[in-house]
Amino acid sequence: MEVYLVGGAVRDRLLGLPPGDRDFVVVGQTPEAMLARGFRAVGRDFPVFLHPRTNEEYALARTERKSGRGYRGFVVDADPTVTLEQDLGRRDFTINAIAQDADGNLVDPFGGVDDLQARVLRHVGPAFAEDPLRVLRAARFMARFAALGFAVAPQTLQLMRAMAASGELAALVPERVWQELVRALASATPSAFLRTLRACGALAAVLPEVDALYGVPQRAEFHPEIDTGVHVELVCDMAARLAPGDAAVGFAALTHDLGKALTPADMLPRHIGHEHAGLVPLRALCARLKVPAAHRRLAEMACREHLNVHRLAELRDDTVHDLLLRCDGFRQPQAIAALALVCEADLRGRAGHAEDAYPQGPALLRLLAAARAVRAADLAEPGLQGPALGAALRRARIAAIRAARA
Numbered sequence: 539m540e541v542y543l544v545g546g547a548v549r550d551r552l553l554g555l556p557p558g559d560r561d562f563v564v565v566g567q568t569p570e571a572m573l574a575r576g577f578r579a580v581g582r583d584f585p586v587f588l589h590p591r592t593n594e595e596y597a598l599a600r601t602e603r604k605s606g607r608g609y610r611g612f613v614v615d616a617d618p619t620v621t622l623e624q625d626l627g628r629r630d631f632t633i634n635a636i637a638q639d640a641d642g643n644l645v646d647p648f649g650g651v652d653d654l655q656a657r658v659l660r661h662v663g664p665a666f667a668e669d670p671l672r673v674l675r676a677a678r679f680m681a682r683f684a685a686l687g688f689a690v691a692p693q694t695l696q697l698m699r700a701m702a703a704s705g706e707l708a709a710l711v712p713e714r715v716w717q718e719l720v721r722a723l724a725s726a727t728p729s730a731f732l733r734t735l736r737a738c739g740a741l742a743a744v745l746p747e748v749d750a751l752y753g754v755p756q757r758a759e760f761h762p763e764i765d766t767g768v769h770v771e772l773v774c775d776m777a778a779r780l781a782p783g784d785a786a787v788g789f790a791a792l793t794h795d796l797g798k799a800l801t802p803a804d805m806l807p808r809h810i811g812h813e814h815a816g817l818v819p820l821r822a823l824c825a826r827l828k829v830p831a832a833h834r835r836l837a838e839m840a841c842r843e844h845l846n847v848h849r850l851a852e853l854r855d856d857t858v859h860d861l862l863l864r865c866d867g868f869r870q871p872q873a874i875a876a877l878a879l880v881c882e883a884d885l886r887g888r889a890g891h892a893e894d895a896y897p898q899g900p901a902l903l904r905l906l907a908a909a910r911a912v913r914a915a916d917l918a919e920p921g922l923q924g925p926a927l928g929a930a931l932r933r934a935r936i937a938a939i940r941a942a943r944a
Contacts, residue, residue, distance in 0.1 A: 723788030
């Protein structure tokens with residue numbers, strides 16, 4: 539067979555990055571021929587097969603023609619006469635349109651190698667505009683590669699602006715938006731995802747609750763960056779630094795200050811009560827994107843509690859206990875550890891404060907450990923049950939918190 543390694547595996551090798559999954563394209567074959575060789579068909583929308591031994595994906599070379607709105611509105615042609623160059627020509631960016639043959643030779647008809655060296659994210663051709671998902675993919679690639687010095691080519695950014703203005707992004711299903719968002723939040727520089735989408739006018743279409751934060755002022759003595767949108771960018775990047783690859787922490791960092799967009803103009807730059815006000819837009823965002831329950835719970839917890847964690851030393855012992863209880867920390871201590879990371883990212887995600895210490899995080903975990911060490915079985919007394927046992931357990935846990943603070 540005429541087989542080529544394509545896409546991310548070639549790109550990442552040329553960038554010196556760790557190899558990921560390998561994808562192959564097969565030229566000049568039919569589905570029947572692939573099945574006869576022992577490959578298993580798995581593609582629903584176009585012919586993709588799994589290798590009989592390695593289980594790696596082999597796709598027949600294909601072309602795509604726009605037939606309707608959205609990223610699904612395409613007619614696929616996988617005829618054996620489709621060439622490798624035609625297959626590469628349907629791809630999104632030049633850096634993803636490089637193939638490698640069995641001898642290691644590169645096939646690069648669109649200048650992807652040059653763009654890798656120049657650190658440029660450039661679309662392959664005008665067909666890029668036919669798929670609105672590619673706007674989000676561009677932003678997600680920037681979240682991954684901005685730290686390497688990549689920038690979006692001016693012509694590509696101009697095309698993305700036209701795509702955003704066309705309204706085609708409205709055709710994206712929530713699951714695909716969430717898939718791109720969560721991969722961006724798990725990348726090294728999530729702020730580049732937000733900046734790229736905002737630069738082309740797409741952030742307001744896919745994350746209006748976040749877009750609304752830009753231009754909202756904060757008190758300069760606490761937030762030297764002033765702009766709330768810029769603060770959220772810094773927090774997301776700090777979350778990626780503190781919890782690499784953890785999209786749940788990243789999503790909570792992204793959404794912890796949504797309430798600041800709702801602050802009345804006559805109160806600015808103060809944001810009294812923003813932590814509770816933010817729950818309304820957060821829940822709307824989660825419902826629209828069908829955010830998984832675990833991500834939603836941590837995000838709501840961080841939105842509601844981040845100011846309480848910041849002032850942990852000022853809270854009464856019973857208030858600390860009730861915070862831990864609200865967050866289900868006695869049953870799920872890992873949720874408190876994640877909350878502490880989000881709160882640390884919030885405090886250090888400010889201009890000039892990236893290296894600040896955050897003793898509240900370890901302190902919160904220490905108090906949780908002390909309270910969790912108290913068990914209901916340790917309090918067993920004749921006649922102590924039901925509400926009385928619950929009240930005794932609460933008192934004992936508060937006492938343990940008090941002792942741990944001494």
